[in-house]
Amino acid sequence: MNQWTREARYRPLSDVDPSVYQAMKEEVRTSPWRFSYHIQPPTGLLNDPNGFVYHDGLYHLFYQWFPLGPVHGLKYWYHMTSKDLVHWFDEGAALIPNDDPDSHGAYSGSGFIKDDQVHIMYTGNKRDADWNRHTSQIVGHLRSDGRIEKHLPPAIPNVPAGYTEHFRDPKVFQDASGTWYCIIGAQRIDLTGCTVIYQSQDAEHWTFLGELQTNNPTFGYMWECPDYFELDGKGVFLFSPQGIEPDGTNYQNIFQSGYFIGEPLALPDLTFTHESFQELDFGFDFYAPQTTEAADGRRILVGWMGLPDISYPSDIYNWAHALTLPRELTIEQGQLRQRPVRELTQLRKETLFDETILFEQDVTIAEAEIFELMMTDLKLSSDSFRFSIRQDATEETVFHYDAVSRQFTIDRSRSGAEVPAETFGTSRSTVLTKDLHTLRLFVDRSSFELFLNDGEAVASGRIFPKASSRGIAFSGEATAHLSIFDLS
Numbered sequence: 446m447n448q449w450t451r452e453a454r455y456r457p458l459s460d461v462d463p464s465v466y467q468a469m470k471e472e473v474r475t476s477p478w479r480f481s482y483h484i485q486p487p488t489g490l491l492n493d494p495n496g497f498v499y500h501d502g503l504y505h506l507f508y509q510w511f512p513l514g515p516v517h518g519l520k521y522w523y524h525m526t527s528k529d530l531v532h533w534f535d536e537g538a539a540l541i542p543n544d545d546p547d548s549h550g551a552y553s554g555s556g557f558i559k560d561d562q563v564h565i566m567y568t569g570n571k572r573d574a575d576w577n578r579h580t581s582q583i584v585g586h587l588r589s590d591g592r593i594e595k596h597l598p599p600a601i602p603n604v605p606a607g608y609t610e611h612f613r614d615p616k617v618f619q620d621a622s623g624t625w626y627c628i629i630g631a632q633r634i635d636l637t638g639c640t641v642i643y644q645s646q647d648a649e650h651w652t653f654l655g656e657l658q659t660n661n662p663t664f665g666y667m668w669e670c671p672d673y674f675e676l677d678g679k680g681v682f683l684f685s686p687q688g689i690e691p692d693g694t695n696y697q698n699i700f701q702s703g704y705f706i707g708e709p710l711a712l713p714d715l716t717f718t719h720e721s722f723q724e725l726d727f728g729f730d731f732y733a734p735q736t737t738e739a740a741d742g743r744r745i746l747v748g749w750m751g752l753p754d755i756s757y758p759s760d761i762y763n764w765a766h767a768l769t770l771p772r773e774l775t776i777e778q779g780q781l782r783q784r785p786v787r788e789l790t791q792l793r794k795e796t797l798f799d800e801t802i803l804f805e806q807d808v809t810i811a812e813a814e815i816f817e818l819m820m821t822d823l824k825l826s827s828d829s830f831r832f833s834i835r836q837d838a839t840e841e842t843v844f845h846y847d848a849v850s851r852q853f854t855i856d857r858s859r860s861g862a863e864v865p866a867e868t869f870g871t872s873r874s875t876v877l878t879k880d881l882h883t884l885r886l887f888v889d890r891s892s893f894e895l896f897l898n899d900g901e902a903v904a905s906g907r908i909f910p911k912a913s914s915r916g917i918a919f920s921g922e923a924t925a926h927l928s929i930f931d932l933s
C-alpha cells in the first residue's frame with residue numbers, strides 16, 4: 446500500500462502518467478465488492494454528494510472525489526447525470542482544484558439553476574506554507590463541455606469575524622420572491638458548531654445575515670453540509686453535526702447526520718422554531734446527505750454511504766465508498782419519512798419469490814447476492830423475528846426484530862471481511878413507534894439499505910461477504926407477503 450504522505454495526498458491527477466492511471470482504473474474495475482447499481486468512484490475515494498440539481502430533463506449529481514487512493518486528499522467534483530435517478534451516466538471529473546483559492550481541494554457545495562444553466566457554489570480549500578487553512582465560497586457554472594467554469598475571485602472570499610476556518614459546504618436556495626440565500630456550515634471561535642446565512646439578489650454578490658437561530662445553540666463542535674427546504678408545510682433543516690456523544694441507541698457512528706423539523710423560516714428573519722434533533726439513518730455508514738427538488742416537486746435525498754475516518758477491507762484495491770440510493774422525503778403526521786425513490790422498481794429483474802407465507806420454523810427461502818426484499822402485512826405470532834442475508838456456513842448479516850420492545854437490530858459481526866473496530870461496534874438498533882408491518886431491503890454486492898414501516902426508519906451499511914454467500918433465511922413465527930427480486 447502507498448504511504449499516504451501529505452505530498453501523495455495532494456498530488457493532482459494531471460501529474461500521473463495516463464497509462465498508470467488506466468492501470469489503476471482496471472485494477473479497481475475488476476476488484477471484489479464493486480457495486481452493481483450504486484454510484485461509486487472509478488478509482489480512489491468518494492465522499493459527499495454535491496451539486497444535486499434537476500435541469501432540462503436531467504438530474505445532475507456530483508460527488509467529492511480523491512482520484513488516487515482510498516484516503517482523503519486533493520478533492521475534485523466528479524459528475525454523474527441521469528434521466529430517472531436509477532441509471533447514471535458517467536460524465537467524468539467536472540471541477541478541478543487547480544486555482545489558488547481551491548488549491549487544496551474543491552470541497553462540498555450545492556447546485557442551483559440560474560439563467561437556464563446549472564450553477565454551483567462550493568468551498569475552496571487552501572492551505573498556506575504553514576498548513577493553515579483558508580476557506581472561501583466560489584460560484585461557478587457548468588459549461589457545455591462538461592467542465593465547471595469558476596467565477597473567480599470567490600464570491601465570499603473570507604470567513605466573517607467570530608468563526609474559524611471550518612466554514613464550508615454552501616447550500617443555495619431561492620425564496621418565492623426570487624431572493625437567493627445560502628447557508629454555510631460553520632464553527633464559532635469558541636469551537637461550537639452552527640450555520641450561517643447569506644443573502645443575494647444575483648447569486649454572485651452575497652451579504653452576511655448572521656446565524657440561523659436554533660433551539661440548540663451548542664450542539665457539537667462543527668456542523669457540516671447544512672441543507673434547508675420546505676416540505677408539506679414545514680421547514681426542514683438538515684445538517685451533519687460533529688462531536689455528539691453516543692446516547693442509548695442514538696449517535697453510534699463517529700459523526701451524525703440528521704434534521705430539525707420546524708415552522709418554515711421567514712427569511713431574512715433568522716429564527717427557526719423547531720423540534721428536537723432526529724437522525725436520518727440508524728445504520729453504520731451514512732453521512733453528509735444533500736437534497737434537491739425533482740421535476741415533479743418531490744424532495745429527493747442522497748447521502749454518502751460512508752463516514753470520515755473509517756477504513757474498509759476494499760481499501761487495498763484503491764477505491765472507497767459509494768452514494769446511497771436516492772430517497773423521496775415526505776412529512777406525515779409531523780414525522781419525516783424516507784422511501785426509496787419509486788423509479789427504483791426499474792431495477793427489478795427476475796422475481797425470485799412472491800407469496801404470502803407462514804413462517805413457522807427456520808427456513809432458507811432463496812439464494813441471491815444482489816436483490817431487493819420486500820415484506821408487507823407482516824404479523825408476528827412469536828416475540829421476535831429474524832432473518833439473515835448473504836449467508837453461508839460462516840457468514841451472515843442479521844436483521845432482528847423484538848416485538849415486545851419494538852427494537853429492530855442489525856448485526857454485521859459475521860458479515861464477511863471485517864470492518865475495523867474503529868467503526869464503533871458491530872450492531873445498530875432503533876426502536877420503532879409502531880409494530881413492524883413493512884420492510885424493504887436493497888442489497889448490493891457490499892451494502893444494504895433497509896426501510897422500515899414505509900419509511901419510518903432507515904439504515905444503511907457496508908458489508909464485505911464472499912460473492913458465494915447468498916442465503917436468505919428466516920426464523921420466528923409470522924405471516925407476511927414476501928417478495929424477492931433479483932437486481933443483478
Ligand code: FRU
Nearest residue numbers: 493509520552553613669733
Ligand atoms: C464532509 C466534508 C465537508 C467537506 C468535504 C471535504 O464529509 O468534510 O464538510 O466540504 O467533506 O471533502
